[in-house]
Amino acid sequence: MDKSFLVLYRVETPLHMGSGTELGVVDMPIQREKVTGFPKLEASGIKGSIRRIFKQKDDYLTNAIFGPEDDGSEYSSCISFRDGEILLFPVKSTQGIFKWITCPFVLNRFIKNYNLFLGKNEKFNSIEKNQFYSENKDKDAIEVILEDFKFQLKRIKECSVLNKIISLIKEDENTPNYLKNKIVKEEIIILSDDSFRFFTEMSTEINTRIKIGDKGIITEGPFTEEYLPIETIMYGFVSVDKFMMDERDENTKKEKERLYKKMTEELKAERVNEFDYVKKVLNKNSYIQLGGNKTLGKGITQLILGGE
Secondary structure (H helix, E strand, O other), X not given: OOEEEEEEEEEOOOEOOEOOOOOOXXXXXXXXXXXXXXXXXXXXXXXXXXXXXXXXXXXXXXXXXXXXXXXXXXXXXXXXXXXXXXXXXXXXXXXXXXXXXXXXXXXXXXXXXXXHHHOOOOOOOOOOOOEEEOOOOOOOEEEEEEOOEEEEEXXXXXXXXXXXXXXXXXXXXXXXXXXXXXXXXXXXXXXXXXXXXXXXHHOOEEEEEEEEOOOOOEEEEEEEEEEEOOOOXXXXXXXXXXXXXXOOOHHHHHXXXXXXXXXXXXXXXXXXXXXHHXXXXXXXXXXXXXXXXXXXXXXXXXXXXXXX
16 A cells, blocks of 8 residues: 655745646746646656656666656556645735735645545644634734735634644755744735635736847747746645566566665665655755756755655
8 A cells, every 4th residue: 555745845946837838818827727727736747857856866766666767568656746736825915025825725625635645534623714824823813915905814713734734844954944934923814715816827927038049039939938936835745655566577576676675775774665765865855846947947846745
């Protein structure tokens, strides 16, 4: 039976995981869910980027975990990724530079997925719209301005799901201190589902670009690209099963024995499994590059791992 763990994806630099060109306001939009319109990160793009981390260590181990690059007929991947889903979205504010926003639909879906993929049955309190959450309990109501819109909000006294998310970010040793302080001291805004969808559609970054050829002449553009803004926090789940090598083949059996030997050396422990190895590598490599425009410094993303 495979085991899963939670991953938060914190956008460090603007992130463009594209859905191709479209005839719309933006030439190259980001990936979005068809039904909700919320931003998403396709699992295939996440898997490809994380595979590059493992490839830096050992090609053989990489192929054993992710499957052969050239031919998947011998054995398949033992690791699987779920799409990255939106959790907290940053919006410009006159109070504290920006605020993270979310909505009841997003938080309730997170709760459902958390219990489903991690095999838990945790109970979380109900969530309503037009509330704010903060560890600072001095205020029971606030007025906040997001972009050009004003919201009157009541404090939610207890929000166990946000407590869990904040704890993960706060306890991760790679999260910058200023961000830990911000997520603890400042408000997280719970808007209505419709208001949240509006901001995730209208408050992304839109960049205009051109492509210049060898002779300094514009060969393409201008065209516009959409990006997830910095400090967007997405989430997903990673599942790890036993290696899928076919032991009926004698050569494959020898390779598998060699693999377990290498894993034992890597983890320096007698009891070794694929799940622990994957988490160990990701804990040591907490930043990846997702999406396009790598040479422009785009898509640098922090991985924050939760418990299984």
